[in-house]
Structures are given as structure tokens and as C-alpha cells.
Amino acid sequence: MKKAILLVFTLVTFIASVSAQRKINSDYRLHIKEISDPVIIDGIIDEKTWADAEIATDFFMIIPMDTSYSNVRTDVRMAYDDKHLYLLVENFHAVDGPYMVESLRRDFSFGKNDNFLLFLDPFDDQLNGFSFGANAAGAQWDGIMFNGGQIDLSWDNKWVSKVQNYDDKWVFEAAIPFKSIRYKDGITEWGINFSRMDLKTTEKSGWAPVPRQFPSASLAYTGVLVWDNPPPSPGPNVSVIPYALGGMNRNIQEGQSADYRNSFGMDAKIGLSSSLNLDLTVNPDFSQVEVDRQVTNLERFELFFPERRQFFLENGDIFGNFGYETVRPFFSRRVGLDAPIIGGARLSGRVNKDWRVGAMSMQTAAVPENNLGGQNYSVISLQRRVFSRSNIGAIIVNRQSAAFDPGLGEDRRFSEYNRNLGLEFNYASSNNLWTGKAFVLNSFSPIQGRGVAYASNLRYASGNLTWNWRHEYVSENYTAEVGFVPRTGFYKASPSVGYLFFPKSKHILSHGPELNVNLFYNTNWQLTDNESFMVYRVRFRSQSNLFVWGAYDYIQLQRPFDPTNFSGQQLEAGTDHQWYSLGGEFTSKPQSIFTYAVSGRVGGYFADGDRYNVAGEMGYRFQPYFSLTMSANYNEIHLPEPWSVTSFWLVGPRMDLTLTNKFFITTFVQYNEQIENINLNARLQWRFAPASDIFLVVTDNYLPAPFYAKDRSVALKFTYWWNL
Template identity: 25%
Template structure:
């Protein structure tokens, strides 16, 4: 009997899990109050979606009866409504930390995933936590979850004696669907029980397959609705008060508007009129001793929201728009810059994006920055002059992405930068492909890019990559190769550092798909990488690595990795000179990572690492230590201390040209140096309620490079002593940033933000190793700037205004 019952269970499991579940949406005429009570009669008669199954960690296991979840869906001419009852046998243990929007902290979560075209391409995901905090994102299999996308919708979570309830209203303006009379949407429901770290979905998401968005269930029954006019206006006003020691305090008032317009059922126009990014998060600057610029994260909402199409082919780096000028001023003798430009002002920007029913995604982004001058002073005569460092510039990105079979795509991308006058122009075109078998078991991906630069000397280059991977099951692997020509240059609107090479790489990994007695998750990776200079055939990079990542039954994470560099490599970039290279010795690196269960009030993150080379005394080591403490559901503090030390590091400091002999190569000076870095970061959150939070972010950073011996780079890549060079090229950079902010979502889509910020940074050649003195000097000198700002943005929905006017009429 036990065997019969077992095989019967397997049969029903197979029949249930191999087919998409379906739910009928109920048409309503009565009004629904979003209060978390589900007491309207329409809720009582609606069909129920239940029988949730586990997504992680024990994939496919049914949810316990005492934690069952029941979901109902209603609709009318304006919106769909989702009502959820989540039972819990221990309701007093439900975690409900209050956090900011899109950051759920330690709280139970409910989510609804909607694909209005039921094409498996992307889902709009809406989440509500047990603390009544909203989150939303766009989900694609290629790019994952993009939480920079924000919609305007209404929800309410409420606790009960036997669990908790969520009630949601999602206006059609927040979704995308066709104009057909009879709608069939892809839909799934999600629940996370945080204290157990268990995630469930209504329709099974099979983790053996390399896809998420194609495993939705079906929502049927919605008829005779029409996509609304999607026109949203977001006017804003900002006030800034700037002050610094020994400088005049001044106030600035700004105002402008963002516009979102639904061109049709699939495409949306986003536009910025008079941009204002004054409250954007500060950049974490570092002491950059390398040959390449520091890459920063994008924190401006316009350039992060809904940009999955523009990220295809890895050709778009949005920080180029409104970043530093593209040219440096020409200084004559006895001249100096007295007004250096840090960022070019953005005049306006717009983007059009969407996808047709047949799977064609179209993305167009355009931005214009203003003509920018720097001020230069003659130190003898005192006269000043202005020089253009960035002309009026147009940035443009075009993407055509054709998806097919719900899991594959071919993409054409073009980026173009046109500068007014006799300045550098750039054009880059790419073709990318991401091809998956019907069963999502194998993947073939790659791209080809071509760059064309029009400057004083035109140049063009090519980048190509191809990889093949098995993407399902316990054992998976991948193989690939890249080829990059010397003159490939996408950096006017993209970012790429390494050129003139070809490489080969491979990966093999094993993972468990269901928990064991010891682990909730276990994965081991093995990687190999070899990179060769295209002209000389010399090894530029090589490594063999292995790492293990584990989550225990108690939800503590452990990671361990070892990286071998078995061959000497040749760095063609650090010398900052054509066809010159420096030899990098063989080395071995090991690292560890520990992250204890965040469900507990106290948790700790620890990440140590150490590198040994086969060169005497040359090594590096460091660690990040991050304790965090959740005092209650409202207050959380996180602190991170980072330390890193490089002993006998070899790096470029200067070069000397022999102007009298063109046949003699320039002398390239390196230094044998110790590089030490400290940073302290404190972040805190106090939530007054789910709509109001106080946030604190403090970062202190100090890094210095102390040169012990000057070295000359030889033509064969070796370094020899060079005592003739005596100039001080020590480096010491320290910075301070503080953000204290108050955020209030006073209406759907409408926000009041109050921010106090102070920041300062300094670079010196003289190293003061008194840590306390360094920090106090930075906080008490005239470089410290204070900014107080208030910003209000208000969300206006054309449909809501139109309905109000009709009612009054």
C-alpha cells in the first residue's frame, strides 16, 4: 500500500507540475477598498489559487497545510485586484521589519508576477512585505530582476490571528498587454516565509531549467478591457543650500518635470525636462593607482529604470552622459586651471522602449549635454581665459532585440556620440545573440562589435566573443573565447579597458537542487582562463580557480576560493606606453567568506583574502568585517571596516622623454611601494512607518602608496633600480561622505525628500600616518562642503484626472 501511495503521489505530482496551472479572474462592478480586510462580497465568490510548491530550497515540495496560501483575482475596467490569505501556524513569529521601498529587509513577502502578453519574455513583479512595504521590478531571464523600475499601485498588508493578508490594486496603466477582447495573461504568485528562508510559488518554478519567466501559470477570464492612456506627469521642485568654510553660502531653487507616455500598448516614452540629480547617492571614490579610470555605479533613476534593452551586448555605460569632459585644456607656460569642470550638465534626455506581440523589442535613448568651458589663469599677468573642454554633444543608443521561442534572442545595438565642431565623434555597432534549446538545457551566446572613431586620426576596431554552455541539471559547464583588436574603442558611450588580445576560458560546476541533511544549497565551481597578446603572443593573463559556496540548514553562508596563476603574465597597460609591458610574477590567491543568518538580530559578514607571489616580500592581504544589528523592526545599523595591504607592490609613477633623440624610447619609472587602504562605512535606517524612513550613510576612506625604491622598466619587462629619479611620487588620498536623509511617500508615486550631506576629499604627496589627525584635518578644513536640500515630486495620472473631471461634470 505504501508503494502504491508513493507512486500515486509521483503521478499526481508529475501531472500537476508538468502543466501550467490556471486561475479565473472575476469581473466586478462594486468598489474595492484596499484596506487589507478582504470583506467585500466579491472576494467571497472568487475562484481560489492554492496548492503552492516550494521554489527554494527544496524545489517542488508542497507547502505545509498549516501555512497554506489562498489567492483570488478580481478585475474591472480600471485595474486588477489581488487578495491573499497567508496562513501561519505561528503568526507571532512572522518577521516584519519595516524598510525602504524595494528593500524588504527581514520580513515575509508576497509577490504577484504578471506577463500581459504571456510570451515568456518579461514579467512585471509586485511585492508586499508583512510590514506593508512595497517593492516592484521587471524580471527577464537575461538580466534578472531590475528594481530600478517603479510603478504606481496600491497595497495593504494586515496581520491576523492565523496569518496575514495582502490586498493589492494594480492599475492597467502599470502593466503591458494587448488590445484583444479576450485576455490570457501569464501569472504566478510568490510567498517567502522569512524565518524559515523558504520560498514558494503557485506554479512550479523548476530549478533544473535555466529559466524563470517562462514558468508562469495562466490568468484567464479577463475580457473587454482596453489598455488605458498611459500618460504620467511628475513635476518636481527642489531647494538647495550650499555652504563651505571661507566660502559664500548660496541657495538654489530648481524645478522641472519628468514625463512618461504610453505610445501604444507596448511602447513607452520617458523624458526628462530640466534634469535635477542633486540628491543622487555620492560616488565611493578611491585612490586609483592603475592605468584605467574608476568605474562608478549609475545612481540616476532615469538611467537605471527599465534599461534592460539598453544593456544588451554590454555596450552602454550611462555615466558617460553628464560625466567628466572628454578633453583636457591646453595650458601655456605660466597658466593654471582655476575652475576645473567635474561634470558636464545634461540639458535633456528621453528614451523609448517596449516590445511588440511578435517579440521585437525596440529601445531608443537620446541625451544632449551642454557646451562646457573651463577657466584658465595666467599666473604672471593675472588674466583669465575660457576654453571649451566639452562641446554641445548628442548621445544616442538604438537597440532592436528580436526574441523567439520565448527563450532566445538576436540583438542589433548601435551607440553614437556626435560632438559639435572639430571634436571626436564615435560610432559603435554590435550584433549579439542568446540562443537556448527549447528545453532550456543548452545555450549558445556571443556578439560581434565594430567601433569607428572620427578624430584627428580615424581608427576602427573589432570585439567578438562566443560561448557555449549547458544550463540545466546538477552538472553544468561552459566554454568560450574572445577576440579584441588593438583599436577597438567603445569608450565614448561604453566602457572597455583591455584590447589587442584573444583568450580561451572554461567553467565546470556542480550544485545540489534540493537540500541535504547539512546544506540548503551547495555549489562548487572550477574555472580556467588564458589570455594572449594578439601581436606578441605573450601571456597577458592566466588563472586556474576553484570555489565552493554553501548555505547551511541554519541559513549561514560560507564561501572558499583558491586561484592559481601558474604562469608569469605580461601587463601591457601598467607602463602607459605603446608596446611596453611589465612582467607580473606567478602567484596564488585564497579568499573566504562568511555571512551569518540575517534573520537573527545580530549578524556578521567576514571576507578575508591573501595573495602570495614567488617574488620575495611581495604579497597582499586584507579583510572586510561587517557586523549588523537589528534593534527592532524599525531600527537597523550596519558597520563595515575594510583593510587591505599590498607589500612591495610594483606600479607606474612617471615617464621621461628624451626630446633630443627620437630613436631612444622613453624612460618609464616604476616604484616599489607599500599600498595601505582603510575604510569605515556606517549605514543606518529608522522607519517611522512603511511610508517614512530616516536613513544614514557615512563613509570614511584613506589610502596611501609609500614608494620605497624607484625602478626603471626595461624593454624585456623586468625592473631594475633607478636611483637617479628623486621626485616625490608618494600618494595619499582620503575622503569623507555623510548623508542623512528623510523620505516620505505621501501619496502613490509622490515623494518628499530632505537631505543633509557633507563631503570632503584631499590628495597629497606627503603621507601623514596619524589616522586620527588625517580624519580630523579633513573634517575641519575648508574642503568640507555642506549641502541641505529639500525635493518634492508629485505623481499625476492623466486617467485619474480625467475621471475626476468626468465625475464633476
């Protein structure tokens, strides 16, 4: 296995040496000048600044084809002053008819809205950046970019925008404070691209051309924003974000009386430079974060839910993207999972164009009633850019227990410490056709001792052919108590290959097969899992999607397992199970006011049983103010005694009321028969000023039958973003 990793390192380095070259779209250049008169953000083009500005136009089509100019005209202008970066976009109509949007909800779904997006790469490293945009009704979009084209929309910052609709176009105007983004002083060329989605024509287009196999956010294909002078320094960049909260919690099932709480806390953002930021928090509260959507869990291992808390998001990739999705040495959701956070500090950003740094330390309080002592969580990560779009990284993760309360005795939840050290190489060719990763991790714990994990992969993605080779090793005693490693003690090999056809058809955009194989071996190289999956995908020009699949599963249980995750009865470790299954899914076109998706599967299951599943979702919107979505998931499992037939529903409506792009009410109900729970969550948000909000959140949990309340919580929270 180690020889295989060395081979991948060597191959990747060779590819890197031959692919490092001039930036692909460096000939696409937009010159930006300082404003000639004040800009008012109103969506009206009446300032001299915009008459004088250079125009980025003649967008290239990305889908349905990437070989011609777009049929939809988009004109973009940019300008700046000493405090703001300004953007004006004219999105012309190519087909008569109203715009298409879901709602005014912030951070909308890209493929379900007429929209315009800006992608900024202020260091022109083609790896990290920022995205801002709006849909045709004025809902804002903002996110932080990482891994060369992925976007985390949980990140919010302070900026203003306005959309105006006209007969022949919709106009988007925005002002983005320099204090809201990170960039290096003195750099006069930034990477930049613009993306337009027009659902009436089903065209996605970009200013600098992007091959259709990549997202329009791909930073490898950005053009160049050329400044007439170096961007102004943001100056003193200190923001204080206090909050005040009042609330009530009550455990009705245990017969407890209501517990009322009043709390205060504060976050602070201190710009140590235009590219390096220090975040501080004291007594943070995250009650306004939307709760996780429940899922039917038939897996043998822990499920992953993404981080949504603002404090952990900016430059979060330097901490959280180390390793693979199931071998993560650091996962920020572990911090404060079982105990309140007292406070913490977080340094992140760039030292220069080649070096990124991240350092974080968080302290949690003791919870003696849960046998939990105070904990300190610390992580340090460094990245060094190499070649055109690659980097080498290192990480240190440490969880350290404070002095234990003697009352905890031997039942304490955590050992004295758990530590992880890691090295990683991330590769991306200049044209993004080749990507890969290789890493090695060592863990240290007083109980498990020293553990090790290492893995690598290499992926190729052209317009038609995609293939990937990936392998992993995680020792039995590898531990990452601040990470996400649901499975240990295995070798894994995961080859995959896919091919897409692009026919000359009025209805079909692309279609083709894909094969994925996951082979797991125990540390004695005995096969324990074979998950083979063949899928055929069809993407229609209307943006609807269809895929059908077949799968073969072989599992030798390494631990006892309840195949229903419900009954409490378990299959024995060491037993063999294998089966075949078939399924498919269809998703309707997003342009319709009424949308739907349906999926299903039939086939075998553990213990020579059978599993049947059908799921669906229906949505209707009164754009742009209200949308209603109903989802349902039904599973029926046939097993021998003592299980017999087990069935359970997961059902839930979701309602979004967006009276303006600053006032939102989201309500959803989730009935999960598998865990015998009904969850009601209602969340009101009023953004009374940029990045400043009032939240009212109500959460109830009920027993399905009889309909008794188990617990209830209410929180009213006020936050204000104050720039000093």
C-alpha cells in the same frame, strides 16, 4: 576565433530547434474575473469580489527541496476593473512566532524578509515583465524584469498596497493601475507566478513549480493568468512628473563661497499604446538618487557602478544589456556624467509580441571651463523574438559633438563623434537549462578609426551540474565612449564548471566545487593573464552560507600600474607577476535580529609581494522601524621599495529609519583611507502620495586628518506624479 563563434551559433541554433516546445507550466492556470463589488485596499477580506474569485493555492517548495508541496500555505486571488489589477494574498503561518523583516524600506532584500512577490509576464514571452510585492510589515517591492528572470529594483511606479497581520497569517492586498504596466491589447493569457519566502521555516515556494537551481522569478516557469475578457485598455495614458528643487553647493577646500541654486524641470510619460511608451525630460535633476557605496579599488581597470536614475530604467535592458558586462556599447551612466542634461526623449516598448524597440536621444550642455562642448547621445535598438525564448537584436550608438567653442582649442575633451553598430543573438531554451549569447560590434571614430569586438558563450545549468564556455575579442582600436569597455586589445577564453551535491541532511542544503578560469591573450596571441579560481560552497538550511577558495594569478602588465592605487609609484609595463592566494567568507542566517558576515584572504601579490585582507559586516535591527549596519574592510600590502608596507581601511556605518512604509531616513558614513576621504550622506524621503516624494539630501566630504570639510551640498526636492 570567428570559426568558434560560428560553431557556437550553429550549436545554439540546433539546441533551439530541438528545445522549442510547449510552455512548461501551461497547465497551471488562474482565471481572473471583473470585480463584483468595489475593492478597498485595506488588507481586510470582506468584499464579495474575493469570495467569488478563484484561488491559487497548493504552492510547490523551491528550497530546501523542489520535489514536494510547500509546508507553508499561501492563497492568492486576483480581480480587475476598468482601471486596476487587484491582488489579495493570505500568507498563513506554519510555525508560531513573529514575522521576520529588516525594515519598512522599499525594495527590501529578498532573502532577509518574510515576503510575497508577484511576477507578471503580460506578453507571455517568458523574457520581460514586472514584479510587485511586499514584506510582512508592509514595505513595498517593485521592479522591472528582463533576461527571463532578472529584476531591476531601481524602477518605481505608481500603485498602492496594504498589509494586515493576524494571529494565523498576514494579508497583502494591492491595486496596480493598468497605466503602470505595459501589455498588448487583446491578449487574454499572461504569464504569471507567485513566490513566498517564509524565514521561520526557511522555505521558498512558488505557485507554478520552479527547479531549485533557478530563481523563483524565472519567467520560463510561469503559469497562466486567464482573463474572462481581454484586459481593458488603459485609455489615455499621459503622466507629467514636475519637480522643484532648492539647494546649495560649496567647495570649501578651494575656498569658494556657497553656490545657491533653484531649478525646475519635468518628466513626462506618454503611452503611445498599452505596450509602447514615450518618456520626455527637460532639465532633469537626479540629486535624490542614492550615492554609490565606496569600495577599495585595487583593480587595473575602471569599476562598474549600476544606473539608478529613473528616466533610464524602464525597458533599460534593450539598451544596456547589449554585449557582456565588460564589453558594453551603451552605458547610460555616461550620459550627463560631466555635463548637465538639457533634455531628451526616449521611446521604448513593444510593437507586438515579437518586436521590441528602443530609441533615445539626450542633449547635454557645454562646460567650457572643463574643455567640454555640448554633446548629443543617441541610441537605437531593436529586438526580434525567435524560437520560444530567444531574440536577435541590433543596436546603433552615436555620440556627436556640437560645434566647439573656439576657446576650447585642441584641449577639447571629445573628438567630433564616436559610433557603434552591433548585432546580437540571445538564446534561452524553453526550460532555461541552456542559455547563450553571441554578438559582434564595430566602432567608428575620427581618431582611432574602425574597431571591432565579438564574443559568445554557451551555458548549461541543471540541478547539479553547471558549465559555461565563453570567449571574447576586442581590438586595440575599439572605442565605446558611451559604453563600458575598461579593457581593449585582447582575446579571452573563460571556461567554468561547477557541481552541487544535495545531501539528506538536517543542516546542509547543498555543497559543491566550482572552477573558473580566465585566460587573456594580446593580439599576438601571447598569454598576458591567467586568473584561475577554485571555490567550494556550502549552503545551510538555515540560509547561512560558507565558501572557501583558492586562486592562481599570472599577469604580464600591458601598461604601467600602481599596485596600491594609492602611492603614485608604478610597476613597468611588460613585467611578469604571479602568485597564489587563499580565502573564505561566511554569512550568517538572515532570520536573526543580529546578522553578520566575515571574509578574509591571504596570499601573494604583484612584485613578489603579499596581500592580506579582512572584511566584516554586522547588522542589528529593531524591526520593522530601525536597522543599523557597520561594515569594515582592511587591506595590508607588503611590497619591495619604494612601496614597503601599505595599509588602508574602508569603514562605514549605515542607519535606516523607516517610521512607516512611506517615510524613510537613510544615513551612512564612509571612511576611505585609500582616497583619503570621509563621506557623509543623509537622505530623507517622504512619499506623500503614490510615486510622489519630498527629498532632503545632505552630502559632506571631509579630509580624515585634520578633520576639515572639503565640500558640502544640500538639496530639497519636490516631485509629484500627475496623471492627466
